[in-house]
Each structure stands twice: as structure tokens, then as C-alpha cells.
Amino acid sequence: MLDFDAAAQKAAKLLGCTPADAWMHSEVLPDSRGFRFWVPTRGGGAVLMGPYGDVLFANSSLSDDEHLSRFLAGQRTPEALFTQDEYPSIE
Numbered sequence: 498m499l500d501f502d503a504a505a506q507k508a509a510k511l512l513g514c515t516p517a518d519a520w521m522h523s524e525v526l527p528d529s530r531g532f533r534f535w536v537p538t539r540g541g542g543a544v545l546m547g548p549y550g551d552v553l554f555a556n557s558s559l560s561d562d563e564h565l566s567r568f569l570a571g572q573r574t575p576e577a578l579f580t581q582d583e584y585p586s587i588e
Contacts, residue, residue, distance in 0.1 A: 498548045501525075501532065508534035508544055511552065511579050526565070533561075544574075552576065554585050 535543035578585035
């Protein structure tokens with residue numbers, strides 16, 4: 498299981514931000530089901546991360562509630578879709 502430090506490091510890598518920014522823009526999910534990390538700029542993304550490092554990406558077109566609903570239903574984003582130049586697309 499990932500602790501918060503490891504989760505923040507991974508989120509920073511996926512979202513292209515610093516670990517300090519990941520820490521600053523984060524929260525624990527309800528019932529300790531994982532973490533939420535986001536980039537608070539226009540076009541920024543967010544990832545929900547489970548306790549074992551599985552992630553679901555969302556851009557600002559998806560509400561926080563819908564993002565969480567999809568995550569809890571088991572939807573995930575393959576990490577191979579994250580590139581240095583752009584975020585994954587949303588289906």
C-alpha cells in the first residue's frame with residue numbers, strides 16, 4: 498500500500514507538477530479509499546489514486562462527483578497514457 502508521501506510523488510510525476518504542489522493540492526478520499534491530487538490551473542488535471550497506486554485521470558470537464566463515482570466503480574486510466582507533453586484523453 499502507498500503512504501501519502503509515495504502517492505504524492507507518483508501524482509507529481511503523472512500530473513507534471515512538483516511534489517510540493519501535489520501535497521498542497523490534495524485530499525484523502527472518503528473512507529480512506531485513496532487520494533485526490535489536482536493541478537489548479539486552467540487545463541490542469543486531477544488523479545484519484547487508490548491505496549495500491551491505481552489511478553483515474555480527469556480533466557476539468559468532469560465534475561469531482563462524477564470522477565469519484567467512476568473511480569469507485571472501478572474505472573482506471575492506464576499509466577502508459579500519461580506522456581510528458583499531454584494528459585490522457587477522457588472517455
